[in-house]
Amino acid sequence: FTMENINKVTEFILLGLSQKKTIKTSCFLLFLLCYIAIWMRNLLIIIFITYSHLIGQPMYFFLKYLALTDLCYTSTVTPKLLTDLLEETNTISYASCMAQLFAMHFCGGIGIFILTVMAYDRYVAICKPLHYTVIMSRRKCYVLVFACCTGAFLHSFVQCLLTINLPFCGPNEIDHYFCDAYSLLKLACTDTYIFGILVVANSGMMGLVNFVVLMLSYFLILYTVRVHPAKSRKKALSTCSSHITVVVLFFAPILYIYIIPAITFPEDKVFALFYTIIGPMFNPLIYTLRSMEMKTAMRKLNSQVKKKQQKTDKMPILYFY
Numbered sequence: 597f598t599m600e601n602i603n604k605v606t607e608f609i610l611l612g613l614s615q616k617k618t619i620k621t622s623c624f625l626l627f628l629l630c631y632i633a634i635w636m637r638n639l640l641i642i643i644f645i646t647y648s649h650l651i652g653q654p655m656y657f658f659l660k661y662l663a664l665t666d667l668c669y670t671s672t673v674t675p676k677l678l679t680d681l682l683e684e685t686n687t688i689s690y691a692s693c694m695a696q697l698f699a700m701h702f703c704g705g706i707g708i709f710i711l712t713v714m715a716y717d718r719y720v721a722i723c724k725p726l727h728y729t730v731i732m733s734r735r736k737c738y739v740l741v742f743a744c745c746t747g748a749f750l751h752s753f754v755q756c757l758l759t760i761n762l763p764f765c766g767p768n769e770i771d772h773y774f775c776d777a778y779s780l781l782k783l784a785c786t787d788t789y790i791f792g793i794l795v796v797a798n799s800g801m802m803g804l805v806n807f808v809v810l811m812l813s814y815f816l817i818l819y820t821v822r823v824h825p826a827k828s829r830k831k832a833l834s835t836c837s838s839h840i841t842v843v844v845l846f847f848a849p850i851l852y853i854y855i856i857p858a859i860t861f862p863e864d865k866v867f868a869l870f871y872t873i874i875g876p877m878f879n880p881l882i883y884t885l886r887s888m889e890m891k892t893a894m895r896k897l898n899s900q901v902k903k904k905q906q907k908t909d910k911m912p913i914l915y916f917y
Contacts, residue, residue, distance in 0.1 A: 604764065604765040604766065605690060605764035605765065605766060605768045605783075606689065606690050607687050607688060607689045607690060607768065608687065608688050608689075608690070608693055608768045608769070608770050608775065608783075609685065609686065609687055609768055609769045609770065610680060610686040610687070610688055610770050610772065610773055610774070610775075611686075611769055611770065611771045611772070611773075612677075612680055612681070612686055612772075612773045613681075613773055613865055613866075620681045620682075621681070623681055624678060624681040624682060627674060627677060627678060627681070627873060628678055630674075630873050630874070630877050631670065631674045631675075631678065631873070633877050634666065634667065634670050634674075634873070634876050634877045635667065637877070637880035637881060638663040638664070638666050638667050638876070638879075638880050639663075639667070640880070641659065641660065641663040641880045641883070642660055642663050642664060645657075645659060645660040645663075646660065654717050654721075654732040654737050655714060655717050655718065655721070657734075657737050658710055658713055658714045658717060658737070658740075658741070659714070659883060661706075661710055661741055661744075662707060662710045662711070662714070662879065663879070663880060665703055665706045665707045665710060666707065666875075666876035666879055666880075667876075668699075668703045669700070669703035669704055669706075669707055669872075669876060670872060670873060670876045670877075672696055672699040672700045672703060672774075673696070673700060673773070673774045673872045673873075674872070674873060676688070676696070676773075676774065677773050677774070680773065688775065690764070693775040693780075694756060694759065694760055694775070696774060696775045697755065697756055697759060697775045697776070697777065697780075698752050698753070698755075698756040699752075700774065700775075700872075701748075701751060701752035701755045701756070701799070702748050702749060702751075702752035703748070704748075704871070705744075705747065705748030705749075705751045705752055705802070706744050706745055706748040707846070708748075708802070708803065708806050708846075708847075709743070709744035709747050709748060709806070710741070710744050711806070711810065711839075711842065711843060711846070712806045712809055712810055713740045713741075713744060714839065715809070715810045715813040715814060715839060715843075716813060717732055718813070718814075718817060718836065718839065719813040719816055719817055720732055722817050722820055722821060722832050723816060723817060723820045751798060751799070751802055754798050755777060755795070755798055755799060758777070758791055758794050758795060758798070759777055759780050759781075762780065762781070762784040762786065762788070762791065763784060763785050763786055764780075764783055764784060764785065765785045766785070767783060768783065769783075770783065771865075772864070772865055772868070773865060773868075774868075774872070776868070777795050777799065778792070778795065778853070778854075778864075781795070795854070796854065796855065799850075799854040800851070800854040800855040803847060803850045803851055803854055803855070804851060804855060806847075807843070807847045807851060810843050810847075811843075814836050814839070814840055817832060817836055818832075818833070818836065821833070838882050838883055841882050842875070842878075842879055842882055842883070845870060845874070845875050845878060846870075846871050846875045846879075848870070849867040849868065849870040849871050850871050852867055853867055853868065
């Protein structure tokens with residue numbers, strides 16, 4: 597193929613979730629509320645952790661970055677989805693499509709790696725408590741966050757590199773609400789079997805390996821706490837259960853979509869909602885409801901804000917003439 601064939605398609609048409617106006621209107625209202633909830637909940641987590649003593653604990657240090665990543669991740673898809681639901685024809689330029697693909701896999705990769713790091717943090721805290729402060733020092737935490745960003749960048753770069761080298765010479769209709777690798781492979785005018793295998797090796801295996809590591813760490817935690825006192829065992833189980841809920845909610849649809857080589861189904865769009873919108877919306881809710889420390893920090897910060905507000909209200913008002 598020549599460069600003329602490769603660059604023949606300058607924009608793609610996103611078919612979205614549905615073409616029916618009533619369904620599109622209902623979806624717009626639903627996803628708008630979800631997007632507002634995502635921003636409010638994750639921003640609250642970032643603020644509460646930043647301005648409380650919890651920032652000194654590695655688990656909440658990573659939770660802050662997870663909340664920030666969720667904001668960035670869902671913003672790569674949801675704003676475009678919301679505007680498309682209000683329009684008749686939904687188009688996206690070739691350059692914007694590639695940028696969305698890169699940004700989505702980059703932010704999603706960071707989220708996956710941070711969830712794995714959080715599981716490692718809980719494993720060290722419960723299974724090696726005497727060495728916890730040494731192993732999970734603040735410097736180590738920053739190094740782990742940097743490693744998460746680096747790994748996500750490499751994953752996203754490879755994913756985008758595989759897609760950007762494909763020739764697109766028509767048709768240009770993507771049966772999805774965002775630019776995804778498998779949806780783009782269907783439009784390429786060349787044999788994409790090898791590309792599909794490479795996508796599985798890059799995305800599917802990355803998700804699978806991290807999922808196995810996560811489950812293994814939680815299995816080791818549950819195996820270790822079996823001999824602990826009932827109170828300690830209950831606290832560990834409460835923490836792990838909230839983490840496992842987030843992991844299953846996020847990883848299950850990803851593994852379903854990316855582990856099968858170059859095969860797409862109409863249902864994939866529904867499953868994609870779980871890791872692009874629903875997961876980031878429920879993550880902060882799950883963590884805050886199951887964490888007594890988070891609830892306590894929120895109450896303390898709220899009381900401090902109220903005290904400052906009361907002091908401000910009591911200040912005398914000066915009039916200048």
